[in-house]
Amino acid sequence: MTENGKPREECGVFGIYAPGEDVAKLTFFGLFTLQHRGQESAGIGVLDGKKYSLYKKMGLVNQIFDEEKISKLKGHIAVGHNRYSTTGTSNIKNAGPFVSRRKMETFIVAHNGNIVNAGRLKKVLERKGNKFKSTCDTEVVAQIIADSKHKDPAKKIFSTMYKIDGAYSLIIGTKNELIGVRDPLGFRPLVLGRLNGHYVLASESCAFPEIGAKLIRDIKPGEVVVINEKGIKSYQFSHKKRASFCIFEYVYLARPDSIMNTKSVYLTREKLGKLLAKEHPAKADIVIPVPDSSVPGAIGFSQQSGIEYREGLIKNRYIARTFIFPDQRMRELGVKMKLSPLREVVAGKNIVLVDDSIVRGTTVLKIVRLLKEAGVKKIHVRITAPPIKNPCFYGVDMPRKEDFIANNKDVEEIRSQIEADSLGYLSVEKMIEATGLSENALCTACFTGNYPLKGEFLKVLTKDALEQKGLSLPS
Numbered sequence: 513m514t515e516n517g518k519p520r521e522e523c524g525v526f527g528i529y530a531p532g533e534d535v536a537k538l539t540f541f542g543l544f545t546l547q548h549r550g551q552e553s554a555g556i557g558v559l560d561g562k563k564y565s566l567y568k569k570m571g572l573v574n575q576i577f578d579e580e581k582i583s584k585l586k587g588h589i590a591v592g593h594n595r596y597s598t599t600g601t602s603n604i605k606n607a608g609p610f611v612s613r614r615k616m617e618t619f620i621v622a623h624n625g626n627i628v629n630a631g632r633l634k635k636v637l638e639r640k641g642n643k644f645k646s647t648c649d650t651e652v653v654a655q656i657i658a659d660s661k662h663k664d665p666a667k668k669i670f671s672t673m674y675k676i677d678g679a680y681s682l683i684i685g686t687k688n689e690l691i692g693v694r695d696p697l698g699f700r701p702l703v704l705g706r707l708n709g710h711y712v713l714a715s716e717s718c719a720f721p722e723i724g725a726k727l728i729r730d731i732k733p734g735e736v737v738v739i740n741e742k743g744i745k746s747y748q749f750s751h752k753k754r755a756s757f758c759i760f761e762y763v764y765l766a767r768p769d770s771i772m773n774t775k776s777v778y779l780t781r782e783k784l785g786k787l788l789a790k791e792h793p794a795k796a797d798i799v800i801p802v803p804d805s806s807v808p809g810a811i812g813f814s815q816q817s818g819i820e821y822r823e824g825l826i827k828n829r830y831i832a833r834t835f836i837f838p839d840q841r842m843r844e845l846g847v848k849m850k851l852s853p854l855r856e857v858v859a860g861k862n863i864v865l866v867d868d869s870i871v872r873g874t875t876v877l878k879i880v881r882l883l884k885e886a887g888v889k890k891i892h893v894r895i896t897a898p899p900i901k902n903p904c905f906y907g908v909d910m911p912r913k914e915d916f917i918a919n920n921k922d923v924e925e926i927r928s929q930i931e932a933d934s935l936g937y938l939s940v941e942k943m944i945e946a947t948g949l950s951e952n953a954l955c956t957a958c959f960t961g962n963y964p965l966k967g968e969f970l971k972v973l974t975k976d977a978l979e980q981k982g983l984s985l986p987s
């Protein structure tokens with residue numbers, strides 16, 4: 513979970529195949545733009561056709577890399593990774609990307625998602641004598657690829673995909689290739705771009721303008737793309753009738769300037785706000801967002817309702833992350849330091865407060881109290897998504913089931929607990945409508961409990977993994 517009480521994406525990945533370019537520097541800028549997808553560690557691995565170099569460390573991208581470090585990463589293929597921890601603890605051993613080597617072959621692997629059968633596969637490899645340096649599922653994937661008997665790197669990747677199960681977008685660098693892979697249901701995003709005749713891969717298209725690249729398309733669910741000196745080749749290793757793209761990317765996780773499945777994240781969020789205003793109108797003087805992620809939703813609400821949009825909360829973007837404070841009292845102070853109400857705008861007003869999600873309910877309660885202390889008369893909380901009730905197994909860090917405020921409370925009970933004057937959540941149907949995609953293209957499990965591949969998927973999770981999320985094994 514992030515310091516603002518929101519679920520968080522686990523990783524951002526970036527890769528480039530560009531002979532003649534400074535691939536390490538381009539990867540640095542790519543990762544810098546993807547910083548919102550992982551803020552605990554970052555790393556860049558570079559291959560030059562013979563050898564590889566790698567630098568990774570705990571911290572933010574621009575704290576880790578400087579000109580000197582980047583200048584030592586020489587080659588024409590680069591793979592970069594920003595990470596939060598979900599599988600494996602947060603330490604340097606679990607920082608990506610991971611390198612696996614067998615004889616003359618090297619694979620540098622960056623992964624976004626969650627390999628649910630990684631524990632079982634690791635045990636099998638350990639019985640065969642493999643040694644692991646981390647507790648991270650990406651290292652398991654890297655070792656399976658390296659152990660494959662196939663000579664052709666693309667075939668090694670194919671055979672690995674038939675073994676691993678779960679949600680994954682992978683970028684893999686080999687001696688002569690850059691390879692991108694998306695799991696059969698396409699839970700996590702992965703896009704392809706073009707830069708001066710070269711190819712780039714990234715978790716989100718927002719990484720491309722920063723380096724002068726243009727978005728070509730999404731990598732398809734179940735697709736492998738192999739990029740080398742001959743160009744790009746696409747292979748489909750799985751054909752499913754449905755996909756399960758994470759709808760929470762549109763609601764909160766992705767950067768608003770990204771395009772996912774050809775849809776603008778920003779415009780989708782505006783649409784969520786418009787549909788919310790239709791479903792849950794309110795009588796108020798102004799609409800304000802919880803900054804920053806709820807700004808487009810609040811603008812949409814304002815456009816639809818005709819209620820004036822104002823900024824009523826100012827976010828201190830440079831404050832230290834509040835979870836570093838040691839105790840609850842200090843954490844509460846942290847939230848106060850992070851968001852300040854604009855008394856001159858909100859005092860004496862009835863307001864609509866738009867947010868994109870409520871997880872535990874503690875953060876929104878603090879915001880409601882802050883606004884009331886600042887003289888707000890009535891607060892109508894409107895959420896641009898349905899209540900979150902279920903944990904995620906597909907690469908997003910969420911609390912245990914019993915920790916969600918909506919787990920055992922109805923909307924009226926939640927309203928009372930967060931001390932709002934009214935509360936409205938967008939319905940599942942309208943959330944899906946806002947994306948412009950069909951239900952069969954999306955995962956909505958944290959809202960609906962409809963886990964894609966329920967039986968198949970959950971049965972590969974260990975009892976421990978399920979219990980961690982507050983669930984039990986399916987019968």
Ligand code: SF4
Nearest residue numbers: 758904906955957958
């Ligand atoms: S469970 Fe929720 S957060 Fe996880 S992939 Fe599905 S929609 Fe996204």
